[in-house]
Amino acid sequence: MNKPDWIICEHCDSVYQPTPLVRGQKAFCLRCGAVLDRGGQLSTQQLLALSICAAIVFCFANAFPVMSISLQGLGNEATLWQSVEALAQGRISVIAAVAGLTIILAPMLQIILLCWVLSFAVAGVAAPGFKACMRALEHLRPWSMLEVCLLGILVAIIKLGGMLDVHPGLGLWALAMLTVLIIIISGKGIRRLWHDLEGVIP
Ligand SMILES: [Zn+2]
Structure with a gap:
């Protein structure tokens, strides 16, 4: 003991x-x-730098279309949010809520919490609500499914490629980068903060 x-x-x-x-x-x-x-393992500064990078890439992944399709002069393109909206209008609108949660909301919360906790940890102090934030990060991890979304989009591009002109958009590249960043920063390495901030956690 x-x-x-x-x-x-x-x-x-x-x-x-x-x-x-x-x-x-x-x-x-x-x-x-x-x-x-x-x-x-990555230092706290490195983790914070990657978290800020992830926040910027997240904005790119959501602001730019993930793919564009065209056929005989007619074109269309969709961002992540537009694809969630499109699902909401169909018969499987429940899927839209799940998709919105797993590809937009959960990663966004992860990035916000990581930036919050790490920006204080760099200075050697525990962020307000440190315990709740760290627990939330553990609970969010299984809900963040960017890699599944990325695979889905790649499969869609390959399948549609035979029928239409499909072009991956800037959003897709950003999504691929974001997937890697989230895996690196939100892994178990972040648990080290419990040890590093021992004694200063209120
Ligand atoms: Zn064992």
């Missing part, structure tokens, strides 16, 4: 003493083989 630094395997509840790791090294659970810890 007087060793608060011990790490517990998420999968089988084994308890280990943490060892310092260098970049590229990983610590595995002896019982179940799960990854316990990785060496060379």
Whole structure:
């Protein structure tokens, strides 16, 4: 009980003493083989820089069309929001709510919370509402499905490509970058803040 630094395997509840790791090294659970810890994680400053970058890329992904189609001189293009709106008008309007939540709302909240928590953590203080924000980030992770959306769009482009002229838009490139950024910054690395800010969390 007087060793608060011990790490517990998420999968089988084994308890280990943490060892310092260098970049590229990983610590595995002896019982179940799960990854316990990785060496060379991003610093708080790097995470904040990537979060701000993600916020800018998120604006691009939503402001510009993800794809444009044309056939015999007639053209059409749609942004992420327009595609959610189009779903809302059909018979499967429930899907629109799910799509809006998983590809726009959840990533947006993730980015806002990350920027909020990290901008304070850089100065070595816990942001107001730190605990609630960190818990919210954990709950949001499974709801953010940009990679699924990206795959869906790529499949649509390939399928439609045989019938129409399909061009990926600027929004699609931004979406691809955003997917990678979100995976990097909202992963388990952010949990380190609990340890870094130990003692200053109200
Ligand atoms: Zn384990």
